[in-house]
Amino acid sequence: MLNILYFGDDRHFSTAFHRAKALERIGHKILLYHNPEETLPGYFKSSLMTAVNFRSGYRLVQPAIQSELKKILQSGIKPDVIWVDNGEFFGEKCLRILKQFNCPVILYSIDDPTGKRDGRRFDSFLSAIKLYDLIAVVRKETEDECKLLGAKNVLRVMRSYDEVAHAPYKNADEIPANFKSDVAFIGTWMRNENRDEFLKVLIDAGISVSIWGDRWPKSEHFELLKPFYHGPNLGGKDYIAAIQGAKICLGLLSKGNRDLHTTRSLEVPYAGGMLCAERTSEHTELYDDGKEAVFWNDAHECAALCKKLLAEKNIETIKNAGMKKVRALKLGNEDICRLILERGLSIAV
CATH class of the missing domain: 3.40.50.2000 (Glycogen Phosphorylase B;)
Incomplete structure (x- = not known):
């Protein structure tokens, strides 16, 4: 000790x-x-x-x-x-x-x-x-x-990820209804990162996106995003509920921070969510694309991918495979x- x-x-x-x-x-x-x-x-x-x-x-x-x-x-x-x-x-x-x-x-x-x-x-x-x-x-x-x-x-x-803090609900039926969504993004609005423009592409494509995070009212697109905005950053069981309760969970990188993966890249699959993130060398090293997580190169590919996934029946299969993989990685x-x-x-x- x-x-x-x-x-x-x-x-x-x-x-x-x-x-x-x-x-x-x-x-x-x-x-x-x-x-x-x-x-x-x-x-x-x-x-x-x-x-x-x-x-x-x-x-x-x-x-x-x-x-x-x-x-x-x-x-x-x-x-x-x-x-x-x-x-x-x-x-x-x-x-x-x-x-x-x-x-x-x-x-x-x-x-x-x-x-x-x-x-x-x-x-x-x-x-x-x-x-x-x-x-x-x-x-x-x-x-x-x-x-x-x-x-x-x-x-x-x-x-x-954290083995205790990010553990999923044992019974998914206990997830509150207000944390269930088709596509979720949990993260902060940051100047010059264009996260709002990315989400605008998805919304314009007819995808229902649930947004949680700080500083979003600062976005020039907030009037468009406002109906999809559910409040500030989440913590504790609420954070897990929003990840596990989403059919698809977006993982957006910080280009200013030179990210090729983020904590979300590990926390989302561990907490029982399906990671849908930018295709990078580190993401593809972590997960088998299309089987353990899904990756895209831009917002338009992401929108098409989300539509395809929501219409199919294999989301739970990908979620379970991602959860199994992230545990095997011992991260x-x-x-x-x-x-x-x-x-x-x-x-x-």
């Missing part, structure tokens, strides 16, 4: 929390689950300061975070390993404080910290990149760029956390 000092953050709270629980399930002890953003002085938490911090690489909050880390260091806890999820709040001086615990410091990021989409958001992280004992990332580009920036050890992994949080820890500790020895 390892004693783990774990740092999550609000932006990825649910995924970070699920990984911490997965570490506990595989036999480790979380000495402290710490969210750096929670401990910031109140004036940093306004919507204005949140935006300023994001765009300035969290430079202004560094003294406050360093002060909090010193308190943890002085508390006397003795971790065997430190796990940092995402790392955008921690600059070089923060890492030098963490190194005083004299144990391996591991970073795991499902973001694209070396990419261009988020501007200067990851400046603090990049200043500390050389001090991590291991950095685990989910993109080939990120792996290569972290190495070029001086990271000591970089491990590329696939994203993961749950427990599997990925175990892999990252083993690599991090082997390097430290």
Whole structure:
């Protein structure tokens, strides 16, 4: 059993929390689950300061975070390993404080910290990149760029589902009627990603799309999308209900984040949904197209594919095959956390 000092953050709270629980399930002890953003002085938490911090690489909050880390260091806890999820709040001086615990410091990021989409958001992280004992990332580009920036050890992994949080309803009849749909998209509206235009193509083709996610009212097409919009991002059993209750579940990538697969790519089949996503090298590596998931090259092909699938009787067959395949791939949080820890500790020895 390892004693783990774990740092999550609000932006990825649910995924970070699920990984911490997965570490506990595989036999480790979380000495402290710490969210750096929670401990910031109140004036940093306004919507204005949140935006300023994001765009300035969290430079202004560094003294406050360093002060909090010193308190943890002085508390006397003795971790065997430190796990940092995402790392955008921690600059070089923060890492030098963490190194005083004299144990391996591991970073795991499902973001694209070396990419261009988020501007200067990851400046603090990049200043500390050389001090991590291991950095685990989910993109080939990120792996290569972290190495070029001086990271000591970089491990590329696939994203993961959570074995407990994303488990499907045992009895599908228990799924509430308001979460049942023909085609579902669960995700945030993002500027310059054209997700609204993609969904507009499906709607114009006569497909009933159910949309859940944040910021959709910002879309210039929201008046068209509004009848299909069912509310903000989903969590917990509602998230599972919307996936499992849909005949088809769309998986849209973030081109700005250089995605070739996303967490939805694993969560949807695990939760009992049918993944309908862009045809990429990583998606076709994961699933047999047409048998375990279905893939398309553009919105028009997606619309035609959805119409064909809704008219046929093999959706449940594909759902079941995808669920079986994703379990066989062993890409749950427990599997990925175990892999990252083993690599991090082997390097430290």
